[in-house]
Amino acid sequence: MARKAAYHHGDLRRALLDAALAQVEDEGVAALSLREVARRAGVTHQAPYHHFADRAALLGALAAEGFGLLLRSMQTAQAAVKSGARARLVAAGKGYIDFALAHPGHFRLMFRPELHQGAQVPEGGAAYQVLVDSVAAAQAAGEAPGGPPGALVTLCWSVVHGFALLWLDTQLSTETTRKDAQAGTLAMLDALLAGAAPGAGSGTKRR
């Protein structure tokens, strides 16, 4: 509920977050300064300190919102899939990568804990839980290999997280288009999970 603000400015906290996010997305988090954010919001350089303890607190709030968006992106991608348990797992990964590539600055910020000293984010846990549940469901359905679920969760997370950052931070880009690379990687992951699954299970897509 909150119902704060609407004093002088209207909702400065929101305006600051929006301005900061815009700056993070087009200049990168390293180039973000509180004074520039304040300037964009049309207030003095000290006004932000009435809403955020310091720079890290603002970035922490931004990161928290990011995890909410990440969770929704994963859920949206999963909702588009009805078929199998493994397909839903792969779809969650697609949602993860979609978000990361659509909001590079935001995504990178979220995984830079030194910038927002340990801002705890429940949505982060929720997004992780989506992954854990999807892996468990795929294993239960015999559509993914057995073995320790934790290791499989970590591997799937590593694949999508690593792919997103490699695409954003390296010259990987030169090879193909983004959509092709993403689809190719996810199809390979699907095939590996299918191939090593206890049940037979044909790969969902094979060309």
Next chain:
Amino acid sequence: MARKAAYHHGDLRRALLDAALAQVEDEGVAALSLREVARRAGVTHQAPYHHFADRAALLGALAAEGFGLLLRSMQTAQAAVKSGARARLVAAGKGYIDFALAHPGHFRLMFRPELHQGAQVPEGGAAYQVLVDSVAAAQAAGEAPGGPPGALVTLCWSVVHGFALLWLDTQLSTETTRKDAQAGTLAMLDALLAGAAPGAGSGTKRR
């Protein structure tokens, strides 16, 4: 060749790189300032500018050295394995993760291109080539699944890159020890590659 320096200071360029690396490792790259580096090296705040055009150039040189170390770590890990082609591929991944977890600040810096504007690094290409060759060898030996080699390369790279960064940047750490998590993830990767391989191939380790 080279044989520069040894004028006033001895080898200030080397000293600056060492000081910067030390600071990156214990404070993080965000906390690195040229002035502090100069202070550690015992020179004035302007001296570094005779060896590096600006902050980005120093970080670029540091990143370049990092890729050399990464390459060596991968080669060392591979050299310890004689057996199969897939085992050598997994070993390269182990070397990758080993380096990342042993030198977190250095590793993160290497994959933050906005900090060292496009400093081109041949060692980076060489490390990538090790991966490409290992994947090709494993496929040729029938110890890894077929399909487009590019997709498999990207997936393997994503796994180790993603794992390293997740381990460093999230609270993943709470679950198990580093060695266990790393070994578990690599074993799972090995099993997936084995399970989906055209040839039979039993997983190297299964418990």
Next chain:
DNA sequence: GCCGCGATGTAGACGCTGTCAAGTTGGACC
């Protein structure tokens, strides 16, 4: 042998940053 000159390092300044301290404004409530 010495001398000039470029490579190396110093000194000071500028505008930028994050943050601390103190003053001002204006809506909400009694």
Next chain:
DNA sequence: GGTCCAACTTGACAGCGTCTACATCGCGGC
């Protein structure tokens, strides 16, 4: 209508990267 406190402003400080100008060291040509 008066009071209070959150929201915001103003001003200051140290530290940062980088620019310009100056000092010093030692090698190569005469």
